[in-house]
Amino acid sequence: MKNILCYGDSLTWGYSAEGPGRHAYADRWPSVLAAELGSGALVIAEGLNGRTTAHDDHLADCDRNGARVLPTILQTHAPLDLVIIMLGANDMKPFICGRAIGAKQGMQRLADIVRGHAYPHDARAPKLLIVSPPPLTPTEDADFDAMFDGGVAESRKLAKLYAEVAEEKGCGFFDAGSIARTTPLDGVHLDAENTRAIGRALAPVVRKVLEL
Template sequence: MRNVLCYGDSLTWGYSAEGPSRHDYADRWPSVLQAALGHQAVVIAEGLNGRTTAFDDHLGGADRNGARALPVALVSHAPLDLVILMLGTNDMKPFICGRAIGAKQGMRRLIDIVRGTTYPLGAEPPEILIVAPPPLSETADPDFAAMFEGGVPESEMLASFYSELADDTGCGFFDAGSVVETTPIDGVHLDAAGTRALGKAMEPIVRMMLGL
């Protein structure tokens, strides 16, 4: 039995722009991945709305700094065979960072945390799969358009930056934007069909990294 931790933001939590609401459990991409892997693995969804790679955002009721929360998640869910890191969308907010290069450096920090954590019972650090979130899209929603002002072109660079980072650090890489697009309702999130498609598309690389 393999253990997989999906560490992300609202795309992992399952935020639906329609409503807004939360996608049904079966539609969220970690749930779809779990169904595809069956009894060969346990897929743990650890998503938080607004989570960044490594930047503070005090607008939410929970700590959104991914670097600060990651060690607790790693140790509490250990032993782990694979950690899937899909963050960077919220880094595109201009009052957070606003630059793809900042998200790349934040993702590098998360990799260092995964590999530098002391795991219970002497367990080895898990493998890491970096997932570039799908680029932002233009939206008529005034709040989301303002919140992510200038973020569309920056978000389009995330896949390239993350791919280079994966090569440099020996991590796996998957480009979510190669299979799904963000909904124009808010320009940020996935509809139900998109989040299901993402979970299914990630099955082959996850199987390969787990040796299944």
């Protein structure tokens, strides 16, 4: 049995702009990935709305800094064979970071944490798969448009920058924007079909990484 941690934000949690609400469990990409992989893998969904790569959100009601929380999550779910990280959309908020380069640096920090964490019982560090989230989409939702001001253009840079991080760190990379699109309802989140598409597309990538 291979243990896989999916570490992300609202795209991993399953936020639905319709409503708004949360997608059905079966529609969330970690659930779809688990179904595709079958009994040979345990997929752990660790998504939190608003989570960033490594930046503070002082308006949040809980800790959204992905770098600060990740060591605890790694310890909680150890031993792990693979960590999949899909973060960066919330870094595009100008009052948090607002620049793709800041998300790249945050992702570098997360990769270093995964590689360098003191895992219990001398367990080896898991393999790492970095996933760039689908770019933001222009929206007529005034609140989201203002919240992510300038984020559409910056988010389009993430795939290239994250691929550079993956090459630097010697880990896997997947561009979720190659198969999924964010909804214009709010410009940030995914409808059910697009989140399912990410789970389906990641399955062969994960099989290759873990030799399943």
